[in-house]
Amino acid sequence: MIQHLRNTNSAKIGQAIADARPNGAASSGMVFTLIVVADSEAHFKAVFEACRAAAKEHPSRILVVRNAEGEKTGVDAEVHMDEESIGEIVVLTFTGELSQHRDSVLLPLLLPDSPVVVWWTGNAPAMVADDPIGKLGTRRITDATSSSHPVRALIERAQHLAPGDTDLTWTRVTPWRALLTAALDQYPAPVVAASVSGAQGNPGALLLHSWLECRLGVAVTRTVSRTGYGITEVMLATTKGDIRITRDDGRVATFTAPGLPARKVALRRRDVTALISEELRFLDEEPVLAATMACLAGKAAVSSEAEGAGA
Amino acid sequence: MTVPFDNPLRDPADHRLPRIAGPCALVMFGVTGDLARKKLLPAIYDMANRGLLPPGFALVGFARRDWTENEFAASVLESVKQRARTPFRDEVWQQLVQGIRFVRGTFDDGEAFARLADTLAELDRDHGTGGNHAFYLSIPPKDFESVITQLTTHGLTQTSPDTWSRVIIEKPFGHDLASAIELERTVAKGFEPNSVFRIDHYLGKETVQNMLALRFANQLFEPIWNRAYVSHVQITQAEDIGIESRAGYYDGVGAARDVIQNHLLQLLALTAMEEPTSFAADQLRDEKRKVLAALRPVADVRRDTARGQYLGGWAGGELVGGYLQEDGVSPTSGTETYAAIRVEIDNRRWAGVPFYLRTGKRLPRRVTEVALVLRPAPHLPFTHTDVEQLGSNALVMRIQPDEGVTIRFGAKVPATLMEIRDVTMDFAYGSSFAVTSPEAYERLILDVLVGDKPLFPQADEVELSWRLLDPVLDYWAASETPPEGYASGTWGPASANELLARDGFTWRRP
Numbered sequence: 001m002i003q004h005l006r007n008t009n010s011a012k013i014g015q016a017i018a019d020a021r022p023n024g025a026a027s028s029g030m031v032f033t034l035i036v037v038a039d040s041e042a043h044f045k046a047v048f049e050a051c052r053a054a055a056k057e058h059p060s061r062i063l064v065v066r067n068a069e070g071e072k073t074g075v076d077a078e079v080h081m082d083e084e085s086i087g088e089i090v091v092l093t094f095t096g097e098l099s100q101h102r103d104s105v106l107l108p109l110l111l112p113d114s115p116v117v118v119w120w121t122g123n124a125p126a127m128v129a130d131d132p133i134g135k136l137g138t139r140r141i142t143d144a145t146s147s148s149h150p151v152r153a154l155i156e157r158a159q160h161l162a163p164g165d166t167d168l169t170w171t172r173v174t175p176w177r178a179l180l181t182a183a184l185d186q187y188p189a190p191v192v193a194a195s196v197s198g199a200q201g202n203p204g205a206l207l208l209h210s211w212l213e214c215r216l217g218v219a220v221t222r223t224v225s226r227t228g229y230g231i232t233e234v235m236l237a238t239t240k241g242d243i244r245i246t247r248d249d250g251r252v253a254t255f256t257a258p259g260l261p262a263r264k265v266a267l268r269r270r271d272v273t274a275l276i277s278e279e280l281r282f283l284d285e286e287p288v289l290a291a292t293m294a295c296l297a298g299k300a301a302v303s304s305e306a307e308g309a310g311a
Numbered sequence: 312m313t314v315p316f317d318n319p320l321r322d323p324a325d326h327r328l329p330r331i332a333g334p335c336a337l338v339m340f341g342v343t344g345d346l347a348r349k350k351l352l353p354a355i356y357d358m359a360n361r362g363l364l365p366p367g368f369a370l371v372g373f374a375r376r377d378w379t380e381n382e383f384a385a386s387v388l389e390s391v392k393q394r395a396r397t398p399f400r401d402e403v404w405q406q407l408v409q410g411i412r413f414v415r416g417t418f419d420d421g422e423a424f425a426r427l428a429d430t431l432a433e434l435d436r437d438h439g440t441g442g443n444h445a446f447y448l449s450i451p452p453k454d455f456e457s458v459i460t461q462l463t464t465h466g467l468t469q470t471s472p473d474t475w476s477r478v479i480i481e482k483p484f485g486h487d488l489a490s491a492i493e494l495e496r497t498v499a500k501g502f503e504p505n506s507v508f509r510i511d512h513y514l515g516k517e518t519v520q521n522m523l524a525l526r527f528a529n530q531l532f533e534p535i536w537n538r539a540y541v542s543h544v545q546i547t548q549a550e551d552i553g554i555e556s557r558a559g560y561y562d563g564v565g566a567a568r569d570v571i572q573n574h575l576l577q578l579l580a581l582t583a584m585e586e587p588t589s590f591a592a593d594q595l596r597d598e599k600r601k602v603l604a605a606l607r608p609v610a611d612v613r614r615d616t617a618r619g620q621y622l623g624g625w626a627g628g629e630l631v632g633g634y635l636q637e638d639g640v641s642p643t644s645g646t647e648t649y650a651a652i653r654v655e656i657d658n659r660r661w662a663g664v665p666f667y668l669r670t671g672k673r674l675p676r677r678v679t680e681v682a683l684v685l686r687p688a689p690h691l692p693f694t695h696t697d698v699e700q701l702g703s704n705a706l707v708m709r710i711q712p713d714e715g716v717t718i719r720f721g722a723k724v725p726a727t728l729m730e731i732r733d734v735t736m737d738f739a740y741g742s743s744f745a746v747t748s749p750e751a752y753e754r755l756i757l758d759v760l761v762g763d764k765p766l767f768p769q770a771d772e773v774e775l776s777w778r779l780l781d782p783v784l785d786y787w788a789a790s791e792t793p794p795e796g797y798a799s800g801t802w803g804p805a806s807a808n809e810l811l812a813r814d815g816f817t818w819r820r821p
Contacts, residue, residue, distance in 0.1 A: 029738070029739070170327075174327050174328070175362050177320070177327075177328060178328050178329050178331055178362060179331070179362070179366075180320055181318065181320040181321055181328055181331075182331040182333070182365055184318045184319070184320050184321075185318055185321070185333065186333055186334055186365070186367070186441065188316035188318065189316070190316075191319065212320075215319050215320050215322075216319050216320070217319070251402045252402040252405060252406070255366040257439065260367070260439040261437055261438075261439075263366035263367060263406075263409065263438070263439060264366070264402075264405050264406050264409060265366040265406050266359065266360070266362070266400065266402040266403040266405070266406045267362075267402075268400065268402060282326060282327060284326060286324075286326075286327075287322075287324045288322050288324055288325045288327075
């Protein structure tokens with residue numbers, strides 16, 4: 001069921017949600033409020049689908065906000081509810097002066113007590129923790145990879161990372177990190193060198209590179225591969241030989257380790273739906289991300305902005 | 312490795328990194344069975360799909376069937392496509408299929424085990440399974456002895472400091488105390504106690520952890536979790552189906568051995584145990600063992616137990632036959648399909664609080680729950696008519712279906728002068744958390760492969776459970792009277808109701 005509310009306000013939206021719940025137990029069972037800042041129209045459909053999938057896994061109130069052209073100041077709302085899921089999705093379209101004060105509409109709509117997560121689907125402000133909407137959140141999720149300048153955005157995130165901030169690029173590299181960590185469990189030997197290859201301007205490769213450099217304390221080479229998608233190869237040179245994971249097609253990787261024939265391992269690039277659903281399982285502090293981002297920020301300061309400009 | 316190696320990529324604060332099993336081969340005996348096809352093989356695919364299996368993972372099927380490797384792989388693929396929880400992806404299958412092998416043979420065929428040993432050696436050499444082997448015995452317990460003897464003879468249970476060898480066995484863990492000890496002795500011939508993983512598939516790890524979290528992560532419940540507030544506890548496992556095609560297994564075993572001995576007594580232990588100082592394997596085991604050891608032996612079996620056998624009738628709108636008419640069941644069978652037992656725990660927390668355990672087939676619906684029923688309020692400042700509709704407060708841990716927690720309490724009916732009635736407050740894991748929580752078997756298999764065993768019942772728990780149940784089973788076996796009949800689709804025999812009525816209680820309708 002979709003209800004359209006034109007030129008409305010928080011109280012009317014709240015009432016519309018309550019009216020649609022015959023038993024009145026509106027927020028029972030919902031685990032958090034998710035505010036989705038979807039200002040880049042291009043992804044809107046994909047984002048909305050991701051929200052629906054996320055709502056299935058995490059029953060929640062999802063408030064999607066976006067701006068539209070228009071002189072008149074106001075907000076239109078679309079309240080989406082379906083019988084299969086507990087939560088609701090409210091799409092809020094702001095025009096005119098109210099576009100600068102969106103938080104005033106959001107605040108009354110937050111669920112009691114439970115956490116508030118803010119997700120910028122494309123470009124995000126430089127300091128999300130200081131953003132008016134960002135301040136409503138206890139958890140702020142950005143997505144450098146989906147922004148207009150991915151590498152620059154990632155470095156910006158690294159420079160301004162505040163507790164509670166995270167980036168979907170980090171979610172993207174989790175399977176790689178898991179595989180590499182497990183590989184080193186299996187072939188326990190000191191790592192003397194390492195390298196990461198990825199597509200031109202791929203922030204995932206950059207973040208994985210920082211993580212390895214930060215954890216291993218050795219210089220990690222970074223190369224750009226002309227073919228393939230995202231991260232294409234990671235190599236750990238240990239005193240016992242090389243551990244290597246190569247992925248050319250974005251789907252299946254080849255795993256090689258000292259004294260072993262190559263093995264295939266599924267390592268599919270995931271879409272935003274899968275990423276956000278996974279990301280929402282983690283609402284706790286992330287010291288490892290913070291340390292990795294600090295390494296990245298330090299490195300970026302040294303190497304100036306040449307890299308960001310190149311993306 | 313002689314020098315301990317600290318993996319620099321690992322960080323205890325890194326909650327995101329999933330536990331991935333180390334390289335290993337999982338050898339499945341009974342791979343053509345129902346359980347393997349419907350649960351185990353799909354679970355393995357789901358684990359691979361979630362990235363929890365390492366590149367060096369192999370699956371070896373061992374069965375009598377005259378299959379080639381490809382035919383076996385095709386049958387695995389079929390059950391994966393039919394049953395897997397997660398979407399089918401070709402790249403995941405590609406990863407799995409490269410490590411799939413099949414060994415044809417029977418359990419007494421030495422040559423077949425020699426071929427198994429060769430296969431494992433080949434996998435260790437060419438597939439990177441690293442000499443680690445897990446043996447899943449999805450077979451009748453009577454075959455354990457020959458399989459374990461064969462494994463031992465062919466050196467498959469040997470380990471070095473760098474490798475492991477583990478065995479997974481399913482309930483039932485014996486059919487009485489003596490056979491449980493015998494089984495334990497057989498298994499111990501090939502495997503260290505720490506390498507034996509007993510799986511009770513009714514009791515998924517998620518459930519156990521949910522119960523532990525509810526009890527020990529909250530302040531709200533602990534104050535009432537004792538004899539001062541709880542009048543009695545009801546633990547129910549009900550199935551709406553009959554024995555289906557399992558007569559061969561079920562007849563002569565019965566409800567008490569099938570469910571009470573393992574599942575219900577584990578639930579009792581988790582409900583009644585004290586808080587472990589940590590969730591380390593031995594701490595948790597110690598607490599469970601203490602409670603099981605504090606169970607008072609059933610003094611009067613006739614008074615404190617009830618047993619029944621389902622009769623034909625209309626159950627849930629279908630006309631069904633009785634137990635004695637099931638294919639493969641002896642027409643004079645005395646096997647119980649319903650069992651209830653009243654036990655008491657002799658410790659400070661629970662003295663005088665009866666725990667009623669019941670399980671049965673062909674009951675009205677499928678449900679498993681633990682209900683703590685509270686004592687009445689010490690004083691009710693209402694008239695009798697005000698509270699006529701007020702029952703006992705209850706806290707119910709619902710295990711299936713729709714795992715969750717329900718609290719029952721009295722509330723005033725609006726717009727009446729003063730009319731109090733029971734209402735329920737309900738929490739369902741499914742509605743507040745991921746709908747696709749991992750299937751119990753995925754957790755269990757992963758725990759085995761990782762070597763994490765806190766939640767697997769240990770031999771001593773199994774033996775303590777039999778110690779309680781043995782006298783009951785002996786009494787029933789010696790009894791002249793057959794189990795009391797109950798109509799299919801009802802909540803069990805009349806004697807089960809009397810069991811509670813004597814104490815002034817009634818069974819909840821779950």
